[in-house]
Amino acid sequence: xxxxxxVDLSRLQFAVTALFHFLxxxxxxxxxxxxxxxxxxxxxxxxxxxRDMTKxxxxxxxINFAIGVATGLTMEFEFGTNWSYYSHYVGDVFxxxxxxxxxxxxxxxxxxxxxxxxxxxxxxxRQHLGATFLMAIGTNMSALWILIANGWMxxxxxxxxxxxxxxxxxxxxxxxxxxxxAQVKFIHTVSAGYVAASMFVLGISSWYILKGRDLAFAxxxxxxxxGFGLASILCVILLGDESGYEVGEVQKxxxxxxxxxxxxxxxPAAFTAFGxxxxxxxxxxxxxxxxxxxxxxxxxxxxxxxxxxxDLEKQHEVRIRNGMIAYxxxxxxxxxxxxxxxxATFNTLxxxxxxxxxxxxxxxxxxxxxxxxxxxxxxxSFPKVGPMFWSFRIMVACGVAMLGVFILAFYYNAHRVIxxxxxxxWAAVLSIPLPWIAIEFGWIVAEYGRQPWAxxxxxxxxxxxxxxxxxxxxxxLTGFIVFYTGLAIVEGWLMIRFVKQxxxxxxxxxxxxxxxxxxxQTEGEQS
Amino acid sequence: MIFDYETLKMLWWLIIxxxxxxxxxxxxxxxxxxxxxxxxxxxxxxxxxxxxxxGPHWDxxxxxxxxxxxxxxxxxxxxxxxAFSGFYFAMMLVLFALFFRPLGFDYRSKVDxxxxxxxxxxxxxxxxxxxxxxxxxxxxxxxxxxxxxxxNLMRVSYQGSxxxxxxxxGLLAGLISITMLVAHAGMWLQLRxxxxxxxxSGQYGRYxxxxxxxxxxxxxxxxANLTGYQIVSMPDTQSHADPLAKVVTTAQGAWxxxxxxRPWTMTFPILAFAMALSALIFSKLNxxxxxxxxxxxxxxxxxxTAGVSLFPFIMPSSNNPNISLTIxxxxxxxxxxxxxxxxxxxxxxxxLTYTTWCYxxxxxxxxxxxxxxxxxxxY
Numbered sequence: 012x013x014x015x016x017x018v019d020l021s022r023l024q025f026a027v028t029a030l031f032h033f034l035x036x037x038x039x040x041x042x043x044x045x046x047x048x049x050x051x052x053x054x055x056x057x058x059x060x061x062r063d064m065t066k067x068x069x070x071x072x073x074i075n076f077a078i079g080v081a082t083g084l085t086m087e088f089e090f091g092t093n094w095s096y097y098s099h100y101v102g103d104v105f106x107x108x109x110x111x112x113x114x115x116x117x118x119x120x121x122x123x124x125x126x127x128x129x130x131x132x133x134x135x136x137r138q139h140l141g142a143t144f145l146m147a148i149g150t151n152m153s154a155l156w157i158l159i160a161n162g163w164m165x166x167x168x169x170x171x172x173x174x175x176x177x178x179x180x181x182x183x184x185x186x187x188x189x190x191x192x193a194q195v196k197f198i199h200t201v202s203a204g205y206v207a208a209s210m211f212v213l214g215i216s217s218w219y220i221l222k223g224r225d226l227a228f229a230x231x232x233x234x235x236x237x238g239f240g241l242a243s244i245l246c247v248i249l250l251g252d253e254s255g256y257e258v259g260e261v262q263k264x265x266x267x268x269x270x271x272x273x274x275x276x277x278x279p280a281a282f283t284a285f286g287x288x289x290x291x292x293x294x295x296x297x298x299x300x301x302x303x304x305x306x307x308x309x310x311x312x313x314x315x316x317x318x319x320x321x322d323l324e325k326q327h328e329v330r331i332r333n334g335m336i337a338y339x340x341x342x343x344x345x346x347x348x349x350x351x352x353x354x355a356t357f358n359t360l361x362x363x364x365x366x367x368x369x370x371x372x373x374x375x376x377x378x379x380x381x382x383x384x385x386x387x388x389x390x391x392s393f394p395k396v397g398p399m400f401w402s403f404r405i406m407v408a409c410g411v412a413m414l415g416v417f418i419l420a421f422y423y424n425a426h427r428v429i430x431x432x433x434x435x436x437w438a439a440v441l442s443i444p445l446p447w448i449a450i451e452f453g454w455i456v457a458e459y460g461r462q463p464w465a466x467x468x469x470x471x472x473x474x475x476x477x478x479x480x481x482x483x484x485x486x487x488l489t490g491f492i493v494f495y496t497g498l499a500i501v502e503g504w505l506m507i508r509f510v511k512q513x514x515x516x517x518x519x520x521x522x523x524x525x526x527x528x529x530x531x532q533t534e535g536e537q538s
Numbered sequence: 539m540i541f542d543y544e545t546l547k548m549l550w551w552l553i554i555x556x557x558x559x560x561x562x563x564x565x566x567x568x569x570x571x572x573x574x575x576x577x578x579x580x581x582x583x584x585x586x587x588x589x590x591x592x593g594p595h596w597d598x599x600x601x602x603x604x605x606x607x608x609x610x611x612x613x614x615x616x617x618x619x620x621a622f623s624g625f626y627f628a629m630m631l632v633l634f635a636l637f638f639r640p641l642g643f644d645y646r647s648k649v650d651x652x653x654x655x656x657x658x659x660x661x662x663x664x665x666x667x668x669x670x671x672x673x674x675x676x677x678x679x680x681x682x683x684x685x686x687x688x689x690n691l692m693r694v695s696y697q698g699s700x701x702x703x704x705x706x707x708g709l710l711a712g713l714i715s716i717t718m719l720v721a722h723a724g725m726w727l728q729l730r731x732x733x734x735x736x737x738x739s740g741q742y743g744r745y746x747x748x749x750x751x752x753x754x755x756x757x758x759x760x761x762a763n764l765t766g767y768q769i770v771s772m773p774d775t776q777s778h779a780d781p782l783a784k785v786v787t788t789a790q791g792a793w794x795x796x797x798x799x800r801p802w803t804m805t806f807p808i809l810a811f812a813m814a815l816s817a818l819i820f821s822k823l824n825x826x827x828x829x830x831x832x833x834x835x836x837x838x839x840x841x842x843t844a845g846v847s848l849f850p851f852i853m854p855s856s857n858n859p860n861i862s863l864t865i866x867x868x869x870x871x872x873x874x875x876x877x878x879x880x881x882x883x884x885x886x887x888x889x890l891t892y893t894t895w896c897y898x899x900x901x902x903x904x905x906x907x908x909x910x911x912x913x914x915x916x917y
Contacts, residue, residue: 077644080597081637087607088633091622096693098622102615103870107878110612113605114885119892122598126896129594129916133899145892173871175778177692178615180871345690477623478695487630494634498641505645518914 013372018473020484021093024491028085029458030451031495035079037450040154040201041208041243042072043147046127047140048235054140063521064232065143066131067514068212071506073128078502080121082495093484097465097475103180104170104187105160112156120149154204155197162193164466165262165457172361172469174344174354179469195250196457202246203453206413207446209240213420214443215510217436220429224523228514233429237420244414251410262467264392265460266309267320268399271295275319279306285404288396293320295400320393327392331385333360334367338377365469366392372473394462402452402459409449416442539876544775546875550613551865553882555845557606562719562837564599568592569666570723572639573716576659578727578738585659586647586917587904591730593917594900596643598893612878616694616781616868617852624686624696625676628703632672638665647917667716674715677844678708681764681793683856688781697857707760714753718840721746722833725817728826732905740821743829747818754810754840761847766792767854767862781867786859793847803846810839 046065053061087109090098098106126134126142134142163170169186170179181187213236219229266272271288272280273295282304286295309317337360343353369391370377373384380388416438423429429436461467465475509516515524541549571592579585592599611618622629638661646658682705685698724743728736765788772784797804817832848854854862869875909916 073644074648077640080600080640084604084633084636087604087611088622088629090611091618092626092629093623095619095623098611098615098619099692099694102611102618103874106608106612106615106618106870107874107881110605110608110878111881111885113601113608114881114889117604118598118601118885118889121601122595122889122893122896125594125597126899129590130899131915132912138899173778176780176871181874181877184873184877477619477626478693479623479626483626487626490630490634494637498637501641501645505648509648516914 013473014481015473017479017481017484018476020481020488021476021479022472024093024484024488025089026458027488027495028082028089028491030454031499032079032082032086033450033454034447035075035082036154037200037204037207037446038075038211039072039079040150040204041206042068042075042211043143043150044205045208045212045235045239046072047143047147048239049232050140050143054136060228060231063514063517063519064228064235066517067228068232069127070509070516071211071215074502074505074509076124078498081498085491092487093477093479094465094475095477097470099178100470100475101170101179101466103176103178104167105163107181107184108156108160108163108187112153112160116149116152116156118149120146120153123149151201154201158197158200159188159190159193161457162190162196163187164464165196165461166190166192167466167469172364174341174349174357174361177345179466198250199247202243202250203446203450205243206240206247207450209236209243209417210413210439210442210446212236213240213416214440217439218510219513221433221436221440225514226430228522230429233420234424237417237424240413241417241421244410244417248410248414251407262460263318264323264394265399265456266317267323268394268396268460269403269456270305270317271396271400272305272317272319273321275316275322278310278316279303279313280309280317281305282308286400288400290396320396323393324389327366328385328389330363330366331369331388331392333363334365335370335378335380336367337361337364338367342378362468365464365466365471368471368474369463371471391463394460399456399460402455406449406452406456409445409452413442413445413449539872540879541876542776543872543875546872546879547775547865547869549879550869550875551845551849553879554606554609554613555841556886557602557609559838559841561602561606562841563722563834564595565603566670566719566837567723567726568596568599568639569670570719570721571727572642572662572666573670573720574723574727574739574742575662577742578731578735580734581906582652582655583906583909584735585655586909587731587735587906588727589643589646590904590909590916591727593643594896595893597640598896600639609878609882613870613875614852614863614865614868615870616688616692616779617863620684620686620688620694620696620853620863621676623694624684624698625700625703626696627700628672628676632669635665635668638662643917670716670719671712674712675703675708677715678711679703679705680844680848680851680853681711681761681766682707683765683767683788683854683859683862685857686853686855687857688855688861690782692782707757707764710753710757710760714750714757714840717746717750717753718833718837721750721814721817722830722837725821725826725829725833728821728824729830730903732903735906736826736903740824740826740829743833744818744821747814747821747833750836751811751814754814758807761793762791764793765790766795767851767859768792768795769850769864772864772866775866779867779869779871781861781863784860784864784867786854786862788859796846796849806839806842806846808839810836810843813839 046069049061050065053065123142123146127146130139130142168190169181169183171182173180212232216229216233216236219225270283273293281300281302283295284299284301286298288295305317306313340353340357344357367377369388370380370384373387374380419435420439423432423435463471465472513523515522571588575585575588579588642658642662642665646655686694686696688694721743724739724746727739728743731739768787768789770785770787813832813836817829820829820832850864850866852863852865852868
């Protein structure tokens with residue numbers, strides 16, 4: 012029987028470690044390009060202030076990068092340690108992009124990150140810029156391969172179940188790589204990283220301007236961040252919409268729960284901007300609706316329907332009943348009755364095998380499920396509407412707020428009056444957490460929204476675990492919480508310390524705390 | 539498909555070996571360097587010279603480990619599933635220890651405080667010694683067989699405990715792992731640091747080499763008396779991967795049967811011993827570059843010795859020898875092995891090329907003077 016507590020703890024551990032890891036990844040992804048931009052200006056113009064900018068923001072990048080690397084190791088371990096049935100069941104497909112990520116991307120990123128930090132005196136200007144560029148390319152390609160792997164969990168194309176090996180096997184590498192969900196996710200996710208890095212640089216630069224420190228340095232940084240940030244946030248929002256479209260095609264369930272669309276609406280469906288979804292009654296109270304919007308976003312048309320939860324439930328019930336028969340045939344095949352007829356029958360039903368496996372939560376043999384258990388499995392085939400509905404709206408609200416900040420920052424910066432707009436500088440400082448809030452909730456929409464599946468429509472999450480005990484997970488989960496809290500404290504302390512010192516931490520003798528008339532203000536220590 | 543399934547299965551055994559060797563020579567060396575850090579560096583500046591020899595490279599080197607893990611997942615998914623979940627607490631211990639390394643290298647010299655730096659030194663030591671030890675212990679336990687089972691739906695379950703891994707043979711293998719990596723790092727530091735630090739490094743490197751020779755020989759005699767595994771019958775090597783379909787027997791000394799069946803494989807243990815001796819001599823003659831080449835080949839010898847002894851087994855099951863995981867039946871599908879083979883053939887040469895460029899660019903003896911003149915530009 013499935014131990015729900017054990018499954019929940021396994022999921023909690025994965026969620027905690029993934030959400031924590033993903034606090035550091037977006038900044039790394041975006042900062043690499045900001046560093047490339049700053050260093051390119053330095054190489055083209057020869058002005059040292061741009062080299063100092065590259066070095067200083069590079070220091071903050073480094074503090075963040077180290078912890079991203081450390082916590083990334085966890086992700087690679089956990090598929091094997093905590094999701095070993097998953098590793099067996101889909102390793103043939105899912106392992107490939109992960110391994111290629113190492114070979115093609117992470118090697119490049121990690122090799123040249125060392126040259127970025129320590130190669131200043133040993134490489135020519137152009138060589139160093141080349142190293143920075145390769146680091147950025149490596150980082151972004153790394154995201155590409157990870158999202159190809161993740162995109163396959165959302166939309167498992169290019170693979171087929173093999174009863175002989177009892178696992179999914181790759182049928183087309185090209186389909187795996189060019190999975191539309193993966194492509195869209197990649198653009199959306201890296202752009203979100205660019206936004207995070209831009210907001211980070213924008214906010215900290217604003218703080219220096221507010222304090223009247225290192226103005227030339229801060230204003231140039233502000234310029235880079237406002238331009239790059241505006242382009243990136245537009246990209247996130249436009250391609251976020253694109254993301255919605257893909258969801259509409261491939262994962263109708265996600266869309267229906269995000270929208271709390273309880274019943275299929277007449278096309279074109281309205282977008283519920285706000286409201287209180289009620290799962291019991293299957294209605295959304297106090298809903299504020301924007302006509303036509305959902306239909307346009309999800310289907311790109313005015314006459315296609317967006318399927319509601321009640322209709323999806325009916326479809327799932329059919330598939331669960333087919334899945335029970337598929338499971339019966341699978342057992343026959345596994346037990347030696349692999350006659351051509353049985354194989355043929357199984358092959359016609361095997362796309363629904365995953366739905367049959369949903370019944371394992373209630374009955375290990377699947378085929379003897381009662382009517383009541385089938386109805387329960389149907390209800391299980393959706394994530395909860397509340398968390399989906401709210402996470403999505405928090406993400407979008409943060410995105411819209413950031414769009415406003417970046418538009419104003421870009422506008423006033425272009426008119427060279429940013430120093431006078433102190434309210435906007437404060438808004439930029441206070442907006443620093445927004446990209447992280449949006450990104451973490453975006454992760455919840457994408458991954459919680461995939462439930463109850465580990466691999467959509469193929470492998471239920473509760474089956475994907477390792478054969479461990481509740482105590483095993485409690486011990487490791489406690490370890491993660493303790494360690495990660497420690498890491499966060501050390502990282503945060505170091506980051507704040509270097510942000511406070513600003514470019515003076517480079518010890519070039521040119522910046523705020525190093526200038527003679529400011530000596531009495533020195534608060535930062537030596538680095 | 540470039541090759542038939544059987545050939546690809548063999549090639550993947552070799553590729554995993556190559557990745558493990560790459561891991562030992564590069565990242566393993568960094569682990570050795572961190573283990574030697576406090577022994578060969580007596581002052582803070584001396585310790586920083588030690589760290590800065592690997593400063594630009596440790597992160598790239600660590601990717602050998604990450605890629606080996608990824609390749610295991612892609613090529614031998616059942617092994618990845620069984621080993622990582624079976625050795626659960628050992629893996630968690632390794633993981634928590636590894637956290638200290640990126641942070642230790644990157645954060646240590648960012649704050650000028652003796653206590654801060656001392657703490658990170660110990661962190662680097664733990665982050666290097668624990669994984670080196672545990673990987674050795676895990677390898678040792680493969681020779682003893684691992685208590686796991688696989689059911690008809692291919693779900694793996696493990697019946698052992700963490701402390702069960704810490705048996706005498708496992709610990710011996712763990713010590714071999716530590717001594718070989720420290721020896722290798724000793725040669726590196728003798729080559730890349732100067733004066734007192736280089737001398738101490740050579741000395742500790744030679745001590746480790748001697749310890750390694752003794753321990754590796756002891757393990758050889760021990761293995762001759764261990765109960766090894768042998769395949770009695772199995773499906774055709776071209777057929778789909780099914781670890782449940784073969785019959786396996788156990789016999790004392792069976793781990794050495796490959797050497798008597800194919801005597802040329804004796805090259806690997808001989809290589810390990812010969813290169814350890816040659817490193818010892820070159821280090822003593824103060825020719826650390828040749829010493830480093832020797833210890834690199836020594837690592838090739840050790841890892842290939844382990845692989846050849848176990849071949850074709852990867853992870854034998856002591857609970858039910860018939861379901862032991864082998865290179866024939868714990869592998870991915872023909873197509874996946876093929877795709878991954880192409881990826882490896884393209885990218886490994888590329889990686890070696892740019893990694894070499896980086897090493898060449900950063901090549902110098904790191905001296906105390908350099909560190910003291912450039913306090914803010916180095917680790």
